[in-house]
Amino acid sequence: MSTTPERLIASTQELLWERGYVGTSPKAIQQRAGAGQGSMYHHFSGKPDLARAAIRRTAEQRMALAEEQFSAPGTAVERISAYLRREREVLRGCPVGRLTQDPEIVADPVLREPVAETFAFLRGRLAAVLTEGQGLGELDPALDAASTAATVVAVLQGGYVLARAADSAEPFHQATEGVIALLTARELH
Template sequence: MSTPERLIESTRELLWERGYVGTSPKAIQERAGVGQGSMYHHFTGKPDLALAAIQRSADQRMALAEEQFSAPGTPVERIAGYLRRERDVLRGCPVGRLTQDPDVVADPALRAPVAETFRHLRGRLAAVLTEGQALGELDPTLDVEDTAATVAAVIQGGYVLARAEGSVEPFHHAVEGVVALLAARALR
């Protein structure tokens, strides 16, 4: 792995574990196994490196979601697959956790990939739900935008509940609850 890649991956992991404030340049350098000069040779500073790491996490989350949304099956089955896919629940969402970091939220550049990830996710969910309506699988009166936002909120809220209790059970209950709600709006 190249030095910039090690720096980005180390920063990505540290942001997930500690947040922006808790991720010092020294911690990044130690995790990446590089010196200060190497870090500043490739990135102008911590904000520049953090932006690259946040974008990487955002891209990975969107790609994982796309795998489920593009998988075989009915639209409801694909959304259920997305909801039920393997996750490191107790670590939380590497993108969603950044919304709790005041320095990320206050910086438009750092916040942008976070916001774009959730916009993209809601858009893809709405598109799959619309497909379900067009195929006659879902109730045509279902508001796809509201439902997409609900599904995204259930995932993020499920992470919070699980972390608060130190158990994956609240997450799984939230997921199964929203799957049941979608199934209740299915026409077949």
């Protein structure tokens, strides 16, 4: 059984993903967590404090998931492909990327910080994997690792947007397979 603060954070994570910041009320958080108002305010100073904890937790979880693929065995393209192809709830959108569409989060530097850190981490790790692949002779040495990493992140996030707009995971899969094909074309054989 999880503690009350853990249930509050987990509930807030889910609600932020489903409804965004404005649509996530303290009452909804309390109901989902099975916690009373007193418990919530005993552990957190209010909705912004709880949202910070939830966004930070979501960011940490997403970075850990990505790191599993980035540090796994295989070539650079194999590891990046595994990251792009891992199972996702595509039609729900990215739990971090969706936060960038929330004006309340974007306007608050403290709430935005873990979101920005997550994308900086992803770009940095992808660039490192690509650079490693270049160093091992797997990838074209002329490939710009930083720009390519930014492209991979942009394609992934754009794939979520396209999928949600179409109410189909197919555009997401087309986008990720397209970027994998571009990376594969840069492999040295």
